[in-house]
Amino acid sequence: MARRAGAPEVNAGSMADIAFLLLIFFLVTTTIATDAGLDRMLPPMEPPENPPIIRQKNIFTVNINKNGQLLVEEELTDLKDLREKAIAFLDNGGAPSGSEEYCNYCKGKRDAESSDNPSKAIISLKNDRETRYGTYITVQNELVAAYNELRNREAQRLYGMDYTAMEALYLNPETESSVKDELKDKVTNIQGLFPQKLSEAETSTN
Amino acid sequence: MSKFNTRNNNDLPEVSTASLPDIVFMLLFFFMTVTVMKDNTLKIENNLPNASETKKLEKKDRIIYLYIGKPTKEFQKIWGSEPRIQANDKFIKVSEVGDYILSTKAKMPENIRNVMTTALKIDKNANVGLISDVKQELRKVNALKINYTTYQGDAFANIE
Numbered sequence: 001m002a003r004r005a006g007a008p009e010v011n012a013g014s015m016a017d018i019a020f021l022l023l024i025f026f027l028v029t030t031t032i033a034t035d036a037g038l039d040r041m042l043p044p045m046e047p048p049e050n051p052p053i054i055r056q057k058n059i060f061t062v063n064i065n066k067n068g069q070l071l072v073e074e075e076l077t078d079l080k081d082l083r084e085k086a087i088a089f090l091d092n093g094g095a096p097s098g099s100e101e102y103c104n105y106c107k108g109k110r111d112a113e114s115s116d117n118p119s120k121a122i123i124s125l126k127n128d129r130e131t132r133y134g135t136y137i138t139v140q141n142e143l144v145a146a147y148n149e150l151r152n153r154e155a156q157r158l159y160g161m162d163y164t165a166m167e168a169l170y171l172n173p174e175t176e177s178s179v180k181d182e183l184k185d186k187v188t189n190i191q192g193l194f195p196q197k198l199s200e201a202e203t204s205t206n
Numbered sequence: 207m208s209k210f211n212t213r214n215n216n217d218l219p220e221v222s223t224a225s226l227p228d229i230v231f232m233l234l235f236f237f238m239t240v241t242v243m244k245d246n247t248l249k250i251e252n253n254l255p256n257a258s259e260t261k262k263l264e265k266k267d268r269i270i271y272l273y274i275g276k277p278t279k280e281f282q283k284i285w286g287s288e289p290r291i292q293a294n295d296k297f298i299k300v301s302e303v304g305d306y307i308l309s310t311k312a313k314m315p316e317n318i319r320n321v322m323t324t325a326l327k328i329d330k331n332a333n334v335g336l337i338s339d340v341k342q343e344l345r346k347v348n349a350l351k352i353n354y355t356t357y358q359g360d361a362f363a364n365i366e
Contacts, residue, residue, distance in 0.1 A: 012227075019230040026237035035269075035325060036260040037355035045345045064334075068365060079365065129335030134364035136334050137255040137354060141361040144259040164259075173264055200338075 038140055043199075058115050060089045060123045064139060066130035079138060086146035089114055090121050090194065105154060105193065118150070118194045126201040143198060150194045155186070163190050249285075250275035250292050255330040256359030263325060263353060268318045270310050270349075272303070274336065275329030289332040291340065300336070303343040311349070323351045330364055 062082070063071040070077045072085055092114040093106025101117045108114075115121035123143055127136060148164055155163035169175055170183040252275050263269055273292040277285040290297050293306045311322055324344060328337060344352065 016223075016227040016230055019227055019234055023230055023234045023237065026234065026241055030237055030241045035263045035353075035355050036358060037263065037325065037353040038257055038259065039261050039323075040352050040354065042341055042345050042350040042352060044348070044350065079362065127334045127338070129333060129338070131334040132330065133328050133332045133334060133337060134255045134330030136337075137257055137330070137356060138361045138364045140354070141257040141259055141356075148259055168262070171261065171264065 038137070038144060040140075040198075054120075054122060055116075057094070057113055058120045058122060060086065060115070060121065061126070062123065062139065062143075063126045064128060064131050064135060066128040068132060068135040070139070079135075079142065082139065082142045083146050083149070086123065086143055087149060089123075090118050090146060091150055092121075093117060105157075107153075119192075122197045122199055124199045124201060144196075147194055147196050151190050154193050155190050158190070159186055163187070166190075247295060248273060248278075248292065249281050249295075249297065250277050250290060251329050251331075252327055253329050253331070254327060254355060254357050255361075255364045257354075257356040257361050258359070260356055260358055261353075263323065263355070265318075268314065268322050269353075270307060270322065270324050271327060272324060272340065273327045274332050274340070276331065289329065289336055291336075300339045300343060303340055304347040307344065307347050307349050321351070322349065323353050324349050325353045325355045327355045 061071075061073060065071070070079060070082065072082060073089075077085065088108060091106050091108035093103035093108050093110055093116070094112050094114050095101035095103065095116040096112075101120065103117045106118065125139065125143070151163035155161055155166060159166070166183055166187055170180060170187050175183075250273055252273055271293075274289055275292075276282075276287055276289050277297075285297060291300065291303065292298070293303075298306055307324065311319055314322065326337070326340070341352070344350070
């Protein structure tokens with residue numbers, strides 16, 4: 001009858017097991033995920049005061065019908081060819097050399113019937129109300145990819161670095177501010193060479 | 207003296223495991239603090255499309271989420287099977303989107319209000335009509351920065 005007084009000690013040997021169990025639970029449920037997606041800017045509500053006159057040849061029209069078929073520049077086109085066509089249009093640089101709009105970095109066909117200069121070229125996208133969102137995103141993705149491909153080409157030529165990599169580094173909050181300042185000029189410069197001009201018309205019902 | 211001879215001196219001493227629970231607890235607390243529980247219970251189907259040219263949404267404090275998709279099975283009896291908009295935990299009408307954006311924006315600190323982004327998490331089977339209505343509402347309240355949230359992947363997988 002020794003040591004009646006005092007509560008008996010609780011065995012703490014299983015503590016580690018319990019902690020392990022909880023640890024594994026949290027390990028499994030944790031998702032350290034950041035969302036990603038396609039950034040877009042919507043046009044402001046009030047129209048600009050003096051809308052510039054846009055020549056028809058500087059507009060690249062993309063129509064999507066409710067079955068997900070594509071009409072690019074009045075031609076039925078497969079989605080897989082859209083990127084190539086968009087690049088050919090943007091990179092055309094049709095203005096004659098010596099003129100004010102001459103594009104000295106374009107490597108396109110310089111077809112006088114297509115866009116004059118990347119800064120003038122506009123892609124116009126028109127959807128049907130019944131178009132599936134998946135198709136719409138694929139088209140958006142291809143058009144953004146066309147811009148990115150051209151911007152990467154110029155960024156490689158000028159700075160020996162991909163534009164997409166520069167931009168990701170610039171937007172990363174962990175990048176040091178001195179690096180950011182340097183990148184900012186480069187990024188805006190490349191954006192200026194191939195400005196993203198994607199206009200979306202109101203959706204149609206038929 | 208037998209008390210001192212039970213141990214064979216040629217053996218290596220055992221590693222003490224007494225501090226193991228402490229190490230495990232430390233890890234446990236780490237994971238407990240970094241875990242973010244899902245803050246929205248989705249009442250809609252939300253299969254995001256794939257895209258390859260994505261950009262990361264870095265700072266969560268300046269993002270407003272809008273979910274669009276077909277209500278899930280248990281909500282279809284009440285809400286029908288047409289795609290709907292979900293903001294926080296409830297369904298809202300297209301006309302209420304602007305108010306929702308403005309009221310959420312008002313709760314943000316002033317210095318980040320002008321970099322506010324609306325993340326649209328839209329089911330790939332939704333139709334573009336509803337989305338363009340939502341975009342019109344966003345334009346009306348001057349919430350022009352949007353992000354179509356997607357998974358990273360091959361964009362052509364969206365079309366079956």
